[in-house]
Amino acid sequence: MTIGLGGGLALAAPLADLLGARRDGGAISLANPFSAWAGGIGQREILLLGTDEGGGNTDVIATLRVDGGVTRITQIPRDTYIEAEGFGPMKINALYSVGGAEALKSEISHKLGRPVQHHLVINLAAIRRMADLIGGIEVEVPKRMVYVDNTQGLNIDLQPGPQVLRGRDLEGFLRFRHDETGDIGRMERQQLALQALFRKLTRPDQLVRLPALLMGAGNDVRTDLGPMELGGLITLMGTTKLQAHHLGGRPFDLGGVSYWEADWPGSGVDHAVANDEETAVSGRQRFLF
Numbered sequence: 001m002t003i004g005l006g007g008g009l010a011l012a013a014p015l016a017d018l019l020g021a022r023r024d025g026g027a028i029s030l031a032n033p034f035s036a037w038a039g040g041i042g043q044r045e046i047l048l049l050g051t052d053e054g055g056g057n058t059d060v061i062a063t064l065r066v067d068g069g070v071t072r073i074t075q076i077p078r079d080t081y082i083e084a085e086g087f088g089p090m091k092i093n094a095l096y097s098v099g100g101a102e103a104l105k106s107e108i109s110h111k112l113g114r115p116v117q118h119h120l121v122i123n124l125a126a127i128r129r130m131a132d133l134i135g136g137i138e139v140e141v142p143k144r145m146v147y148v149d150n151t152q153g154l155n156i157d158l159q160p161g162p163q164v165l166r167g168r169d170l171e172g173f174l175r176f177r178h179d180e181t182g183d184i185g186r187m188e189r190q191q192l193a194l195q196a197l198f199r200k201l202t203r204p205d206q207l208v209r210l211p212a213l214l215m216g217a218g219n220d221v222r223t224d225l226g227p228m229e230l231g232g233l234i235t236l237m238g239t240t241k242l243q244a245h246h247l248g249g250r251p252f253d254l255g256g257v258s259y260w261e262a263d264w265p266g267s268g269v270d271h272a273v274a275n276d277e278e279t280a281v282s283g284r285q286r287f288l289f
Contacts (some may be wrong), residue, residue, distance in 0.1 A: 041233045043067050047105050047119040049096060058096045059175055060190065063108065063116060071237045073194060075187045075246035081259040082107060091259065111264045118225050126220030127174065128167045134206060136166030137196040139173065147178045184246065191244040198242045201234055
């Protein structure tokens with residue numbers, strides 16, 4: 001596998017010339033090698049997970065579905081309260097560390113009322129390297145962001161305004177949540193980064209480089225999709241519009257721990273009742289105490 005990937009990387013440049021379907025005034029029109037796989041991946045629900053440096057808890061949890069000319073990404077707040085079968089009550093971001101991707105797929109399938117067939121797990125180290133390989137992504141940093149966490153090697157120091165982020169600066173932008181908006185503000189910033197990354201990765205020149213990008217990620221990207229399926233997915237996304245949103249809901253406190261009460265589709269949540277902390281907590285006492 002290593003020899004094959006290494007050979008593919010070495011041949012990436014000459015193969016780009018061979019993939020040129022025609023030359024028109026010096027411009028090369030590239031034939032996409034993944035296009036034949038695009039149709040088979042459409043309408044499947046895929047779980048996206050971004051793990052921390054240790055690979056345990058998940059900082060990013062979302063589902064992705066390409067359907068009807070639209071790529072729909074649904075972000076799930078990491079503090080969402082769940083009662084996972086076989087694992088009990090917990091925050092949803094802790095389920096990956098105890099049950100893996102399969103447990104999360106099962107739980108989210110149940111909550112969404114539709115099956116989640118595949119998963120894509122990306123370590124934050126891979127995000128840094130891939131951003132460097134594509135030359136960074138341009139985003140609007142909404143405000144001054146400063147935060148230091150020596151235990152995780154996290155040093156965030158960003159000025160407001162439009163700028164190209166890569167490496168640890170991009171990681172800091174994606175992970176920062178130490179302000180009044182908390183996790184919800186972080187998900188909104190992740191949407192900005194997703195929009196920028198979506199625009200860049202779906203350019204023809206980046207699609208040709210996709211095998212090299214995946215090789216650069218190494219063991220920090222784990223998925224049950226094959227390489228051609230993954231390329232087909234990104235190809236299919238390139239022909240669609242991107243819609244990203246996060247699950248609504250409200251925070252609540254239980255035993256001194258802050259949780260998020262998510263409004264799952266079709267859950268029939270009564271907001272008036274859910275906003276009453278005493279009522280919201282009472283239904284969970286039998287699970288936690």
